[in-house]
Amino acid sequence: MEQETHLNESRPATPGTTRPGGRTAKVRRAVLDATLDALAGTGFHALNMDRIATGAGVGKTTVYRRWGSPAGLVADLLRDMAEQSLPASDTGSLADDLRANAELVRTTLADPRMGAVFRAVIAAAACDEECARALAGFYRTRLAAWAPAVARGVARGEAPAGTDPVELLRAVSAPLYYRFAVTREELGADVAERAVAAALAAARDGVFAGA
Amino acid sequence: MEQETHLNESRPATPGTTRPGGRTAKVRRAVLDATLDALAGTGFHALNMDRIATGAGVGKTTVYRRWGSPAGLVADLLRDMAEQSLPASDTGSLADDLRANAELVRTTLADPRMGAVFRAVIAAAACDEECARALAGFYRTRLAAWAPAVARGVARGEAPAGTDPVELLRAVSAPLYYRFAVTREELGADVAERAVAAALAAARDGVFAGA
Numbered sequence: 001m002e003q004e005t006h007l008n009e010s011r012p013a014t015p016g017t018t019r020p021g022g023r024t025a026k027v028r029r030a031v032l033d034a035t036l037d038a039l040a041g042t043g044f045h046a047l048n049m050d051r052i053a054t055g056a057g058v059g060k061t062t063v064y065r066r067w068g069s070p071a072g073l074v075a076d077l078l079r080d081m082a083e084q085s086l087p088a089s090d091t092g093s094l095a096d097d098l099r100a101n102a103e104l105v106r107t108t109l110a111d112p113r114m115g116a117v118f119r120a121v122i123a124a125a126a127c128d129e130e131c132a133r134a135l136a137g138f139y140r141t142r143l144a145a146w147a148p149a150v151a152r153g154v155a156r157g158e159a160p161a162g163t164d165p166v167e168l169l170r171a172v173s174a175p176l177y178y179r180f181a182v183t184r185e186e187l188g189a190d191v192a193e194r195a196v197a198a199a200l201a202a203a204r205d206g207v208f209a210g211a
Numbered sequence: 212m213e214q215e216t217h218l219n220e221s222r223p224a225t226p227g228t229t230r231p232g233g234r235t236a237k238v239r240r241a242v243l244d245a246t247l248d249a250l251a252g253t254g255f256h257a258l259n260m261d262r263i264a265t266g267a268g269v270g271k272t273t274v275y276r277r278w279g280s281p282a283g284l285v286a287d288l289l290r291d292m293a294e295q296s297l298p299a300s301d302t303g304s305l306a307d308d309l310r311a312n313a314e315l316v317r318t319t320l321a322d323p324r325m326g327a328v329f330r331a332v333i334a335a336a337a338c339d340e341e342c343a344r345a346l347a348g349f350y351r352t353r354l355a356a357w358a359p360a361v362a363r364g365v366a367r368g369e370a371p372a373g374t375d376p377v378e379l380l381r382a383v384s385a386p387l388y389y390r391f392a393v394t395r396e397e398l399g400a401d402v403a404e405r406a407v408a409a410a411l412a413a414a415r416d417g418v419f420a421g422a
Contacts, residue, residue, distance in 0.1 A: 043338065139393075174389035175385040178384065183350050184336060199413075205408070
């Protein structure tokens with residue numbers, strides 16, 4: 001089914017940004033869902049533009065014109081994942097907000113489907129500069145969404161003044177991603193709990209203040 | 212040059228374990244050096260047994276018989292890297308030993324050639340079970356080599372009794388590998404210094420005791 005759309009206002013750099021409820025958005029949704037399926041199933045190296053188009057029920061020309069390359073698909077998927085991610089929590093306790101953050105990271109990576117997607121995009125970032133920039137952008141967006149939770153905790157005096165929210169959040173994520181992407185160990189709830197305890201202890205010691 | 216060796220006592224599972232100074236060891240050295248060059252140059256997916264044999268000046272049959280597959284080459288290279296790694300430091304100070312550990316990890320990952328090799332083996336581990344087991348074995352060996360340094364620090368009272376040396380060492384490595392393999396940020400000396408400070412603060416807080 002070679003149904004082409006001709007939306008010249010849709011710039012290739014940010015596909016689907018126009019007419020959010022319209023055909024452009026529907027095409028983007030179908031293509032990104034097919035991309036997610038493909039990444040979860042066979043990874044980045046087997047990502048095939050023609051099969052994505054077929055899987056999404058979208059014309060090949062549309063997929064090539066809007067996304068350009070498999071890396072372009074991955075980059076847009078990561079933008080979409082960052083936008084669709086759950087909002088940061090606001091429990092009134094820094095420790096509880098960090099626990100919520102660690103559990104969100106842990107359950108995402110431990111989920112068979114989303115774990116496979118993250119494995120694929122991390123591998124893609126290792127060999128493709130566009131994917132690397134897109135993955136960095138994904139983490140930038142997520143860290144920016146969660147930084148206010150840490151800033152509120154600092155304002156309440158739960159960590160020293162001057163604590164860098166992003167450094168503290170990275171310290172929570174690092175042990176989870178290290179096990180996931182490098183040593184490939186089980187990600188039990190205890191790992192998330194220990195990551196939070198360690199990061200908080202370091203924060204209270206002033207390690208992330210003036211970083 | 213199709214010079215085959217016929218050492219039936221050399222079992223494929225642990226190539227080169229017999230006659231350490233002899234021809235077996237020399238063939239292994241040449242093949243592993245060629246494997247390292249290939250991983251640093253073009254990564255795991257382009258690893259080609261025939262080219263490794265040619266690069267090492269060793270018969271193809273030898274390479275196929277002893278290592279079996281590209282994953283077999285990577286697995287043996289990781290065994291060799293673990294054996295050849297610098298010994299753990301013993302400065303008399305837990306903080307200084309952890310600094311030496313963090314600097315060793317950091318300079319290895321930040322080195323263009325060794326960084327490329329680690330990127331390649333981490334990517335290989337993501338898509339090949341034999342490589343994943345070999346990489347896990349590499350870290351097991353390295354952690355076992357460094358655990359006594361932490362145990363000595365605990366015995367000197369520099370961290371609470373019951374502190375798990377391996378958990379503390381992982382906490383030092385995690386932020387470095389997270390930046391290297393996931394967020395792909397610069398690995399400056401400040402990152403290693405902060406990783407040590409954070410891990411030590413957490414250890415002193417008892418986070419790794421009774422883990």
